[in-house]
Amino acid sequence: MKYERIPLGPLQTNGYIIYKDREGLIVDPGGEADFLLGRIKELNIKVHAVLLTHAHFDHIGALEKVREELQCPVYLHEAENEWLENTKLNGSGVFPGIEEISCKKAENLWTEEGEKEIGPFAFYLFETPGHSPGSVTYYFLHENLAFSGDVLFRGGVGRTDLTGGSQEVLLDSIHEKLLLLPDETEILNGHGPETTIGEEKETNPFINGFGW
Structure with a gap:
């Protein structure tokens, strides 16, 4: 794989294309739909689904055009079922200078x-x-890859001052879920460079004071 x-998009949010054997998934299409779709065409892959780590505006900016063009379903946690449509919840109607984004439900x-x-992906x-x-x-599991959205970053953690944060x-999620993964697990997050669980245990000032 x-x-x-x-x-992608105004905040340069990390979107991901996952693929093998001409089949693929998209994680968090945050913007620049034409560019993203162009890359899908270059790779010549069939996209089975769009996986959302969460429904903030900077992760869904290209969602509607990508979903329509590729005719693939969207997956999202039920706790944010209303967020794709609601500009206040997804944050696009909150910040000045950000275009409001409203999408159909997942x-x-x-x-x-x-x-x-989903398809050939487990x-x-x-x-x-x-x-x-x-x-x-x-x-x-078999690739030691975790697509974590805005939960854990290299040297940081996600902000918690938005709706429902x-x-x-957040710290419970990191310690009870992510830090239990193997140290070599790559964390592919929503902003900035990738990191590993082992590196964050050693160097992340938000989490490494807990005896790791």
């Missing part, structure tokens, strides 16, 4: 953690709220 990290809602399969879904109530992490819940 291969992946490409593509910074075709599929995650309701519980566990092993999931992964484990972790519920990792705190940055937002429906934040999830997509963990590809909680620093206590």
